[in-house]
Amino acid sequence: MSPIDSKPPFLVFAAPDIQEPEIAEVEACLRSGWLGTGPRVARFEADVAAYKGIGPELVAGVNSCTAAMHVSMVAAGMEPGSEVITTPMTFCATVNSIVHADLVPVLADVDPATQNIDPDAIEAAITPRTRAILPVHFAGRPCDMERIMAIARKHDLMVIEDCAHAIETEYRGTKAGTFGDFGCFSFYVTKNVVTGEGGMIVGRDPKLVARARTLALHGMSKDAWHRFSDKGYKHYQVVECGFKYNMMDLQAAIGLHQLARVEQNWLRRREIWQAYDEALADLPLGLPAAPEADTRHAFHLYTVMVDPERAGIERDVFLDRMNALGIGTGVHYQSVAEHPYYRERFGWHPDQWPNARKIGQRTVSLPISSKLSDSDLARVAAAVGSALA
Numbered sequence: 001m002s003p004i005d006s007k008p009p010f011l012v013f014a015a016p017d018i019q020e021p022e023i024a025e026v027e028a029c030l031r032s033g034w035l036g037t038g039p040r041v042a043r044f045e046a047d048v049a050a051y052k053g054i055g056p057e058l059v060a061g062v063n064s065c066t067a068a069m070h071v072s073m074v075a076a077g078m079e080p081g082s083e084v085i086t087t088p089m090t091f092c093a094t095v096n097s098i099v100h101a102d103l104v105p106v107l108a109d110v111d112p113a114t115q116n117i118d119p120d121a122i123e124a125a126i127t128p129r130t131r132a133i134l135p136v137h138f139a140g141r142p143c144d145m146e147r148i149m150a151i152a153r154k155h156d157l158m159v160i161e162d163c164a165h166a167i168e169t170e171y172r173g174t175k176a177g178t179f180g181d182f183g184c185f186s187f188y189v190t191k192n193v194v195t196g197e198g199g200m201i202v203g204r205d206p207k208l209v210a211r212a213r214t215l216a217l218h219g220m221s222k223d224a225w226h227r228f229s230d231k232g233y234k235h236y237q238v239v240e241c242g243f244k245y246n247m248m249d250l251q252a253a254i255g256l257h258q259l260a261r262v263e264q265n266w267l268r269r270r271e272i273w274q275a276y277d278e279a280l281a282d283l284p285l286g287l288p289a290a291p292e293a294d295t296r297h298a299f300h301l302y303t304v305m306v307d308p309e310r311a312g313i314e315r316d317v318f319l320d321r322m323n324a325l326g327i328g329t330g331v332h333y334q335s336v337a338e339h340p341y342y343r344e345r346f347g348w349h350p351d352q353w354p355n356a357r358k359i360g361q362r363t364v365s366l367p368i369s370s371k372l373s374d375s376d377l378a379r380v381a382a383a384v385g386s387a388l389a
């Protein structure tokens with residue numbers, strides 16, 4: 001390396017950890033001539049079902065978590081205009097999927113320490129039109145599912161879990177996505193298991209999962225594999241007006257091997273989390289709360305809080321300094337209510353959910369990909385120190 005290019009490369013936030021087995025599987029898939037929904041998707045669904053400890057009839061692959069949430073809510077058959085209570089501390093897709101299902105999003109504020117939806121705020125948001133709760137296991141930390149399920153039972157509400165951060169998450173021995181009527185997973189490039197774009201529906205009632213699966217492919221009674229495979233052509237019927245949300249074998253080819261390493265990668269992210277906890281302990285920053293007893297945190301995001309009064313700088317200045325130091329960061333998230341579309345459509349003001357607003361103004365996500373080396377980690381920690389100096 002010449003002195004001119006001795007500057008270390010930019011450390012990309014949430015770089016996917018892609019390895020040789022998925023590269024070989026993608027090649028094999030391409031050579032097989034079958035790229036669309038077929039045998040590799042079926043295998044990936046079976047592997048996810050096994051990982052969650054449920055039957056394969058309770059799992060359906062789709063092309064995103066957004067699609068998974070959308071068709072789950074359509075399959076649930078809630079009357080248009082029904083209210084769905086969710087968190088303001090989430091990605092816009094959570095709220096958009098509610099809107100696309102002809103339902104009305106209602107926000108309930110988060111707990112300031114866990115950043116997860118606060119069960120008391122859920123109870124306060126219930127109206128005669130409430131039909132569902134859509135909790136997000138933020139950063140991979142499980143929501144208080146005991147209280148959320150008790151509220152759901154008491155008010156006869158459906159529960160759809162947004163598990164985009166939470167494939168490995170468990171709460172008191174139960175796996176995320178298996179509490180409610182539906183659990184929706186994301187395999188987007190930044191998530192813990194990657195297929196590029198991709199998602200998975202996990203359900204409780206095989207009939208509802210089958211309906212969600214049909215809705216995800218035009219409302220057709222048979223997918224292409226079952227029409228064109230070597231078993232001979234089969235006619236299909238359109239039984240509903242569905243969507244184009246199916247997962248491809250090309251995507252599943254990546255997911256099969258990503259899922260095979262899910263636990264190994266989780267262990268590495270736990271190591272990184274613990275290393276950050278130690279390295280950043282004496283800095284003027286808020287660090288994530290420790291995982292709760294009898295839960296399993298997925299360690300998807302490591303979020304620090306930059307409080308200008310304590311840190312001496314604004315959060316956005318911190319982001320700029322990290323960038324200048326060659327470290328990619330993220331913001332998860334500005335409160336959903338900050339976005340103009342929702343403010344205009346629903347008359348929301350972010351001050352209605354003060355905990356989410358405050359977190360959204362201070363939070364910074366540091367890189368926690370399993371791809372990070374120990375020297376990357378040391379670089380990030382040193383950069384945080386100099387950005388605050």
Ligand SMILES: *Cc1c(COP(=O)(O)O)cnc(C)c1O
Binds near residue numbers: 063064065091187199
């Ligand atoms: C990434 C994400 C989604 C959307 O997932 P896609 O697979 O990209 O549709 C939804 N909710 C949360 C909390 C996310 O982080």
